[in-house]
Amino acid sequence: MTIAIIGAGMAGAACASQLTQQGQQVRLFDKGRAAGGRMSSKRTELGYLDLGAQYFTARDEGFIAQCQHWLRDGSIAQWQGRLGRLEKGAVIASPDNTLRFIGVPSMQAPVVALLKSAALHTGCQVDRLAFDGKGWQLFSDGISLGVFDQLVLAIPQQQAEPLLREAGVIDTELSAVFTMPALLPCWAVNLELASGPWPYDGIFGNANSPFSWLARQSSKPGRCNGEQWLLHFGAAFSQQHLDADSRDIAGYAIEAVQQLAGQTLAAEMTLCHRWRYAQQNPLYPRYGMLHRPELALGLAGDWLNGGRVENAWLSGVQLAGELVR
Ligand SMILES: Cc1cc2nc3c(=O)[nH]c(=O)nc-3n(C[C@H](O)[C@H](O)[C@H](O)COP(=O)(O)OP(=O)(O)OC[C@H]3O[C@@H](n4cnc5c(N)ncnc54)[C@H](O)[C@@H]3O)c2cc1C
Structure with a gap:
């Protein structure tokens, strides 16, 4: 056939x-x-940048076996990023026992x-x-x-x-x-920060924040060194700003990280990407x-x-x- x-x-x-x-x-x-x-992942002069999927988990037996195979051949590794989440305007630790995997050297x-x-x-x-x-x-x-x-x-x-x-x-x-x-949009912005003021590698936003996820690229092997941070805007924000200019989106991303840090941070956009069809509509x-x-x-x-x-x-x-x- x-x-x-x-x-x-x-x-x-x-x-x-x-x-x-x-x-x-x-x-x-x-x-x-x-x-x-x-x-x-996007290949850049600085190294790889993850703009789409950030990590993946495995619950099904067949997929767990597939992940073990990939772990043995070196195409994935466990990601042990320190996780935080936004709660009542502050970032607090969000540790859990879930195994998270990433592609190596790129997703x-x-x-x-x-x-x-x-x-x-x-x-x-x-x-x-x-x-x-x-x-x-x-x-x-x-x-x-x-x-x-x-x-x-x-x-x-x-x-x-x-x-x-x-x-x-x-x-x-x-x-x-x-x-x-079935799929909702997501704006992704990579920012270079003068310093990363959070003791975390990944921070989950919440229903009140425009962003859904912020992550330090250098916490993953093969990715850019230094303070390169990837921000994903949530589906509602991304839908509302679907046709916005990427410079405006970068401005919103800088505003979001400054608000999260509670201080002015020197930040520059490295990359901005609009995913029209990104993540699952929970109602589908x-x-x-x-x-x-x-x-x-x-x-x-x-x-x-x-x-x-x-x-x-x-x-x-x-x-x-x-x-x-
Ligand atoms: C911003 C973002 C963050 C995410 N975060 C996570 C996460 O942290 N964890 C997680 O588990 N998942 C995450 N996901 C979801 C995950 O990336 C997807 O579930 C998975 O990669 C989907 O795989 P797929 O093969 O179904 O589709 P896709 O990866 O979309 O593959 C479809 C392929 O079809 C090709 N294609 C489309 N149209 C045509 C055409 N006409 N002709 C030829 N080729 C075509 C495209 O180029 C693409 O390569 C995220 C996704 C995005 C966008």
């Missing part, structure tokens, strides 16, 4: 890895310069490890799909990428919908998964994955399975199991 997978984030990579182990012929296409998707390392021997085409945006009742033809910029027995879409909900709509395959069942937005239902054999179509991704890296992996693995059943 020939299988095309669009999207080489954690879900697509997990699906590809399982299918390849079962002897299927898999080709992956990703519009990014490399695999990783929302786990990608996408475990995705890259899954795809070590995969047929991966990067820098390739699939912009048109055609279904002839039996198989799928993929196109990029008017050029055919081939014809496949099965298609897996492992891309964010809001990017999958227009492709399937144009292909004319959206029926009642598919339309149900596209009714409510959980499907796990979607398999439509009569359409030779599967959908996988964090958004179908509750969000987060672990659930993206589980969604991809679950879909692979369905495809070879």
Whole structure:
């Protein structure tokens, strides 16, 4: 069976890895310069900067086994960042026993490890799909990428919908998964501070703060040294300022860290990134994955399975199991 997978984030990579182990012929296409998707760290002159996923946890037995494998091959490490949280305007310690993992030297390392021997085409945006009742033809910029027995879409909900709509395959069942937005936006700003006044490596915001997370990059191996701090704005703030200028967003980020520190801090923006489709809408239902054999179509991704890296992996693995059943 020939299988095309669009999207080489954690879900697509997990699906590809399982299918390849079962002897299927898999080709992956990703519009990014490399695999990783929302786990990608940005390579800069200063070192890697994590702008998307910050760490991941493992609760499912299968995913725990996968993490142990990655720990052995060195593509992930445990992150022992000191954690704090904002409460009544002050930052207090927030220790817990949860094991947190990070990719090494960058977040996408475990995705890259899954795809070590995969047929991966990067820098390739699939912009048109055609279904002839039996198989799928993929196109990029008017050029055919081939014809496949099965298609897996492992891309964010809001990017999958227009492709399937144009292909004319959206029926009642598919339309149900596209009714409510599954992924909400997030503005990410990396700031260089003259000094980091907090005795923490990661600070959780709360419902009253515009930011949801602030983290010291240098607490992770392979990342930038010095006082490089990543700030994520919450979904409500990010939605409200979705089309704002990045300089304005950087200004809000500087204001937020100064307020948190209770003092004026010398701060400069290193990078600013808008994630249009970032983290899970808590109201969105959980499907796990979607398999439509009569359409030779599967959908996988964090958004179908509750969000987060672990659930993206589980969604991809679950879909692979369905495809070879
Ligand atoms: C700001 C932010 C913070 C986060 N923090 C955490 C965290 O701390 N812990 C945690 O567990 N999770 C976190 N997450 C969520 C985590 O990153 C995701 O759950 C996970 O990476 C999703 O994997 P995926 O494979 O489902 O999707 P993605 O990683 O989005 O992969 C989809 C891939 O599809 C490609 N693509 C899209 N459209 C096309 C097309 N038409 N043609 C070709 N390629 C295409 C994209 O380039 C991308 O590589 C965070 C996410 C963001 C954005």
